[in-house]
Amino acid sequence: MSPTKKILIGLGVLLVVLVGVALTLGGGEEGIEVETAEARVRTITQTVSASGTVASEVEVAISSDVSGEIIFLAVEEGDRVQQGDLLLRVRPDFYATEAERARAQVATAQSGVGEAQNAVTEAQQAVEQARADLARATAERERTERALTRQQDLFDRDVAPAMDLEAARGAFEVARAAEASARQAVDGAQARVASAQGRVRSAQTQVQGARAGARQAGQQLAQTAIYAPMSGTVSQLNVELGERVVGTATMSGTELMRIARLDAMTMEIDVNENDVVNVELGDSARVEVDAYPSEALRGAVVEIANSARIQNAGTSQAVTNFPVVVRLAAAGDDVTDAERAPEEGVPAAPGPTLRPGMSGTVDIYTRSVPEAVVVPIQAVTARDFNEVERERRRRAEALGEDVPDTDIPEGEDIRRVVFVVVDGKAEMREVTTGITDDTHIEIREGLTGGETVITGPFRLLRTELAEGDAVKTDD
Structure with a gap:
């Protein structure tokens, strides 16, 4: 084969390859490849999600009122107890001795009252005797x-001698002095009565103090035996047999144990300040405890704090959360709607065995809209309508079309939009949005349902896609 023929054959093969490449690159449908989804009409439920820890709705910390050694411990951690059950005893010897001493002091004080009352009686008798003498x-x-008056009259008439007058005057002076002495005796006896009555009152006060001390000693003796204040489960036991504890009379005292109602559990979560305004008492919730990933629990919001918890306060990373308490209900089917809990509250006793301190996640269903037009969240983007109008006028000028003479404001006019595929092109529609769930957003105005909306790619949808661009769907 001649060299010329080989060259012609090679050129022919190259031409065929170039034609094939051209057909492959230029023969397909023109447009930007995009991801799409359908605008649907369905019920959408807004949720607020947060994590937290399980806690007993009722948990009582038990401390000893008296100090001493534990000589009897009737429970272990995890035991069920009934209200009034004996939990433990503190050695009572010291308190029994104090109670006996207090009772002896009461008896002594009471004998003092008797002696003082006897003194009052004797003083009163002395008063009576002094009054009789007076x-x-x-x-x-x-x-x-x-007699003195008669003798004076007789003496004045010269009937009686002066000697009789003087004798009568002397007798009168002696009688007057005796009367004054008797009156002083009465006053002294009355003073002794008042003094004795004062001693009675003092002795009675001592009796009251001694009785108060006896009651306190008796109470302390009784407090050496500690009973369950409620029915529940010993969720935490902090002491052992033989250990010495400090009573609450001395500082804060030793916490002995905790009793909790494990059939009435709650989940406390921290909800961001932007979300807590959407949460209301009675909102239903779906709770997933990490220890039971396959068992979803129902719940209801029973408490919303008014005071915030601020992390990193005073810094640019400050986060403001509000504690929200969700009461857990029985285990069952997943809760996917926003049905409110009944007014009397959700039933207690969740199915799985929950323990205080377990962690989990809560989805609170705050609001529901039936028959709503919804699209994926990523389908909604924002556009500056002033810039969109500028770009439209630039294209019109490039094509030689008439352009309005009105001025476009310099500022931004940011609005939410959705791009809809119409006849192979992207059509931008302004929309008014409503509530959102985990994946979709409500469209209140701008769509009617059934439209094919563009959902991605994100970068294209966020900044590059424009009104009228040819698109190819991912179908």
Whole structure:
């Protein structure tokens, strides 16, 4: 074969290859390849998600009121107890001795009251005797006074001698002095009565103090035996037999154990300040505990804190959360709607065995809209309508079309839009959005349902895609 023929054959093969490549690259449908989804009409439920820890709705920390050594421990961690069950005893010897001493002090004080009352009786008898003596002295003084008056009259008439007058005057003075002495005796006896009554009151006060001490000693003795204040489970046991504990009378005391109602559990979560405004008491929730990934629990919001928990306060990384308490209900089917809990509250006693401190995730169903037009969240983007109008006018000028003379504002006019595929082209539609769930967003205005919306790629949808661009769907 001649060299010329070989060259012609090679050129022919190259031409065939170039034609094939051209047909492969240029023979397909023109347009940008995009991802799409259908705008659907269905019920959409807004959720607020947060994580937290399981806690008992009712948990009581038990401390000892008295100090001493534990000589009897009736429970172990995890035991079920009933209200009134004996939990443990603290050695009572010291408190029993104190109670006996207090009772002895009461008896001593009571004997003091008896002695003081006897003294009052004796003083009152002395008063009566002194009053009788005073009465006799007064009578004698009055008699001698009358005798003196008669002798004075007789002496004035020169009937009686001066000697009789002086004798009568002397008798009167003696009687008057005796009366004054008797009156002082009465005053002294009354003073002794008042003093004795004061001793009675003092002794009675001592009795009251001794009785109060006896009651306190008796209470402390009784407090050496500690009973369950409620029915539940010993969720935490902090002491051992033989250990010494400090009573609450000394500082904060030793926490002995905790009793919790494990059939009434809650989940406390921290909800961001932007989401807590959507949460209301009674909102239903779906709870997933990490220890039971296959068992979803139902719940209801029972408490929303008014005070925030601020992390990294005073810095640019500050985060403001509000504690929200969700009461857990029985295990069952997944909760996917926003049905509210009944007014009397959700039933207690969840199926799986939950323990305080377990972690989990809560989805709170805050609001539901039936028959809503929904699209994937990523389908909704934003556009500056002023810039869109500028670009439209530039294209019109390039094509020689008339352009309006009105000025376009310098600022931004950011609006939410969705791109819909119409006849192989992207059509931009302004939309008004509503609530969202984990994957979709409600479209209140702009779509009617059934449209094919562009959902990606993200970079293309975010900045590059424009009104009228030819597109190819991912179908």
